[in-house]
Amino acid sequence: MEPDAGTSTPGRISRDDVAYVARLARLNLTDSELDGFTGQLADVLDHAADIEALDLDGVAPTSHPLPLSNVFRADVPTVGPADEADHRLFCDEVLAAAPAAEESRFRVPPVLGEAP
Amino acid sequence: MTSGTASEMDGWEVVIGLEVHAELATATKLFSGARNEFGGEPNENVDPVSLGLPGSLPVLNEKAVELAIRVGLALNCSVQASEFARKNYFYPDMPKDFQISQFDQPINGEGWLELPDGRRIGIERAHLEEDTGKSTHVGGGGRIHEASYSLVDYNRAGVPLIEIVGKPDLRSGDDARAYVSELRSILVAIGASDGKMEEGSMRVDCNVSVRPVGQDQLGTRCEVKNINSLRSLGRAITYESRRQVDLIASGQEVDQQTRHWNEEDGRTHTLRSKEEAFDYRYFPEPDLVPVAPSAEWIDEIRAAMPLLPGERRHRLAEEACIQPSAAALTVERGLDDLALAAMDLGADPERVLVHVENNLADGQGALTADAFAALVAMETGGDLTATQAKTVLADLVDSGGDPAAVAASHGFEAMDTSELEGLVDGLIAEHPDDWEAFVDGDEGERRKKSGFFVGQIMKATRGQADGRVVNEILERLAADA
């Protein structure tokens, strides 16, 4: 049950890869964290390489464990006239819990660029 | 930078493909029961789902799916089994920092849209996705780059969108505008969207490339964003295609970029280049299950579809023996049902369409098909002149009624031909030179003089004479002269 003793695959995750995904994930890493994480992620991915032994040609992927489809809700607002007061309370709680808000809106530092 | 359209640029062809996002006309959001409403107080139409609160889960709005299927059917797409995926990127107006969209399995596959001139523009796909919130940039004149902070309102977050991706089949700004306006008519006709570009419920991104005429291979394209009206769409295409031609002509290359249309300076500006492309890490949305509309459901939706603008054009064109493109204005004004009904009652198609196009710009008002048909019959029977008919029509639109009675109330009666002949004889005697010029003159001269005589008779009769009858008399007398 020990992890495979590092049969290093060509695609072994590099320090640059880790720096790239950290940026994508909006995480700042120090140099030493970068080193540490690179080794640990490589260990996990090396272990995952055991599935290379499987013949997966023609196998369909499973993304849902349940064979459900067509689950819908009716196009009816949750908040009816009777729930108006509770809804206001909800909106107030939401804004009160915000790190920063102004004029009923969430305040953020400059966003620099358009949405992608 | 340049006048004239880019398509006139010698030797260059402009290739355009559009991505149109339209908000669907549902009562609630795509994945929750928060209201889908324009306006209102900020952060009022929200709930845990549309705010992306931890623990919240999406549940698909059935009506949004139905509207998406309607769009698919209207655009001749294959309506198919689909799945939602997550498109991951950080942005403050995106509550979950991923957008739930459809990626490799859209609900509508390939289809096409027919322009009024009969050309078919390919549709790549039309898929469902959720809208984002809206940021207001404070300070720096509201511009994003100079703002000192931003305020985010999530009222729009989660509103259902249909994204219609067109194939690069358009060749000019006019083409693009015709496509968008046809698409808007279709979306409005089927009740899928209100199509309001000015309220942002319909948004257009535009892929533009240029290539030498005759070349098959596509040039490097740029995507232009922030186009807010049909007018800007034409302007942006003109600017962008000229920019690309100028680049190539000066020996440079077009860089694949996303560009931003600036309405004020009339230019496109770099947003980002291909190298800065986002790594969206799409994967199947695990909180939603696949959508597999049954054939019965699709048939049901199909059966309930109204006639589409294109079908209406064809229907009218056939009845009136004209080109579908000539029926476009009538259909656009929503007067084709009236016109067809009047024609059914025996009204002359040509006169009907002339009135619709020239005299019914503001709609039919109180005008009924019966009254319209009776009016046209009076006109073609010589009981009313064109000018009189127009006056009567205006009254019918305003307050309805019987055309004969309205005509009588104006004192319009048909002038007897012999009475007219007497007037024409008198006029010829008064103006012998003009008469000679009419009889002996060439085509142009003859037309000019006939205009003179008819004008004089109209003056003398205060418009009660029928111009066509006057012309007939003139022709007959000239032949005898």
Place this chain on the structure above:
Amino acid sequence: MSAVSLAGAVRSGERSARSIVEEHLAAVADGEGQIHAFNLVTADAALERADRVDAVVAQGGDPGPLAGVPVALKDNMCTRGVPTTCGSRILDGWRPPYDATVVERLDAAGAVIIGKTNMDEFAMGSSTENSAFGPTLNPCDTTRVPGGSSGGSAAAVAAGFTPLSLGSDTGGSIRQPAALCGVVGVKPTYGAVSRYGLVAFASSLDQIGPFARNVADAALLLEAVAGHDPLDSTSIPASAPDLLGVLDRGVEGLRVGVIEEISGSGPTGLEGFAPDVQSRLAEAAEALAAAGAVVEKASVPSTVFGLSAYYVIAPAEASSNLARFDGVRFGLRVDADNTVEMNAATRTAGFGDEVKRRIMLGTYALSAGYYDAYYGKSQKVRTLIVEDFARAYQSFDLLLSPTAPTTAFPIGEKVDDPMLMYLNDVCTIPSNLAGHPAMSVPFGVGDDGLPVGVQVLAPANGEPSMFRAAAVLEAAAGGSAGVAP
């Protein structure tokens, strides 16, 4: 006293809900200092709630099947107005503006929520050492971990702080701590219990389930919280199964297979199973056979690849689920000059190392050029596991394995070696990947005197027969579990 009898006593007016709640709050006050099972004890609200239950009884009403029974909630289930931290600094102090569906169901059933239990941050861990608020200790031996990630919920039940608690299980996070703490822990069929209001770790794997000191109590709690919820698209469109009603039916004639690959008994299976754990498993199999079940060896070959698939799929989903913790709408914000830097500063300060590790792993597995090699392949492995189980369930009604390879390990032993820690979940992960129910039942102790759990696995919606087998095992092991009265 069991939850079943406590609820009975309250409903019949024999005992007040207040006295029950006070008794358990006293136990918490007494022992919590040594265990740290809770992130928050909601004593005042619990007493108030108990009084309301008592008022219903006084008026001749029926407060519900869980009348007056204390329940502790893992701290990743949203409670309106009550802090919900997920064991993370990034949500420290956040009060959700809404209740999870399970919270509403507990309320409707007359239960009394007494607090929020400690957990590995965002449910990522197998020892509850990854909590931003310090580790939970195992009530059986406070030098040992309670397992995780629902370690607080397991320990709270094992220590007698509460008869019932809810945890969440993504790869074993209910069953493994149940085994290590010597209590019953159930991961229901995927979709049996609504996930609405459960802060997601890996959406296609997460399930909420009960901890209890005996099988009947676990059944009681599961019946109360299960059943269709229109707010969760992946919720099974059926009402909760009757479990209490079938508990005493025994296992006569049931076919039970012991999975070779994840019990250390097969030639091609995984290694690393402690001999004492293997012995208890063998005794459990014998006990079922003695009760009339047909017990044989079973093979579910692809279960050995479950861990690999899991450690791609779960982080991938997590990397996306945890993106929303960006400092914009709720929770922690660390200010910076612009939003990009604010997001990063907030996440860097707010997330612990294990969470960062899994976010990066998942981001990598989904990123351009790697999707097919990692995420795509793992989903195919998932298909193989589903198919292998389906094949096995043609021959068997239930399957059996250890819950965890070893008994509770010492605190600190595996914190620096993530891969070693992950190996704790080899037996539990396959059920999550398949969406099947599985539960851990205490079955004796190891050579170190610490509890050993046996895992009963069933096909989707197979909870009734799974609980029947669990009841037989419980009886064979000598009754109620836990270290407390």
